[in-house]
Amino acid sequence: MKQKAYIEIRPAAGGDEAKIWATDLLRMYMRYAEKNGWQISPIDTQTVLMVGEGSYDLLKNESGVHRVQRIPATEKRGRIHTSTATVAVLPEISEGQVSISHDDIDIQFFRSGGHGGQNVNKVSTAVRIIHKPTGITTTSQQERNQIQNRQIAMDLLRSKLWEIEEEKRKNKISEHRSAIGTGDRSEKIRTYNYARNQIKDHRINKSFYNLESILDGDLEKLLSTVSKKIK
Numbered sequence: 001m002k003q004k005a006y007i008e009i010r011p012a013a014g015g016d017e018a019k020i021w022a023t024d025l026l027r028m029y030m031r032y033a034e035k036n037g038w039q040i041s042p043i044d045t046q047t048v049l050m051v052g053e054g055s056y057d058l059l060k061n062e063s064g065v066h067r068v069q070r071i072p073a074t075e076k077r078g079r080i081h082t083s084t085a086t087v088a089v090l091p092e093i094s095e096g097q098v099s100i101s102h103d104d105i106d107i108q109f110f111r112s113g114g115h116g117g118q119n120v121n122k123v124s125t126a127v128r129i130i131h132k133p134t135g136i137t138t139t140s141q142q143e144r145n146q147i148q149n150r151q152i153a154m155d156l157l158r159s160k161l162w163e164i165e166e167e168k169r170k171n172k173i174s175e176h177r178s179a180i181g182t183g184d185r186s187e188k189i190r191t192y193n194y195a196r197n198q199i200k201d202h203r204i205n206k207s208f209y210n211l212e213s214i215l216d217g218d219l220e221k222l223l224s225t226v227s228k229k230i231k
């Protein structure tokens with residue numbers, strides 16, 4: 001079944017190296033999506049929408065803190081650095097599942113900073129929506145049409161609000177902290193160790209040793225193994 005999956009990746013602990021790591025993770029998921037023939041649409045600088053057969057079901061267990069241990073390209077002394085990025089995978093949620101009051105949102109329009117020709121710089125087609133009760137902000141600047149960007153930002157907001165309710169329902173919220181974690185180095189679901197050519201999923205206590213190919217999008221074995229262990 002064709003599904004929609006929003007992938008949001010944010011750098012966490014580790015400064016500039018965390019930003020590079022977040023970019024590497026995004027590339028990994030995009031390569032995987034390309035190999036599956038999915039449609040990939042950037043929503044903003046940190047979020048992409050992937051549409052394809054089973055996209056959400058295949059990626060839903062990727063939410064959490066991903067830790068990397070490697071020598072950064074900018075490191076002159078050869079020291080291994082530890083950095084993290086948070087990954088959130090959200091499904092498409094219908095209006096009937098999550099209702100959003102117009103009074104609870106603040107809608108802002110701005111000029112897109114991406115590619116797209118003269119229209120991008122001259123017309124405020126990008127949309128930012130702030131959900132006042134929670135402080136959640138979503139943006140969309142992928143379309144040249146303001147109405148389409150507003151719909152995309154609303155869809156993403158609906159998915160984020162659904163995630164909060166799901167966490168509450170499953171009792172996964174502890175001291176008002178999201179299940180994806182704060183990004184602290186100790187809060188991780190997976191560690192990518194370059195020196196050992198090892199990826200370890202801490203939830204199932206299993207290691208994989210083809211790090212380079214996995215980061216190039218060969219996620220089938222890893223995802224299927226995790227899915228069988230996590231119910």
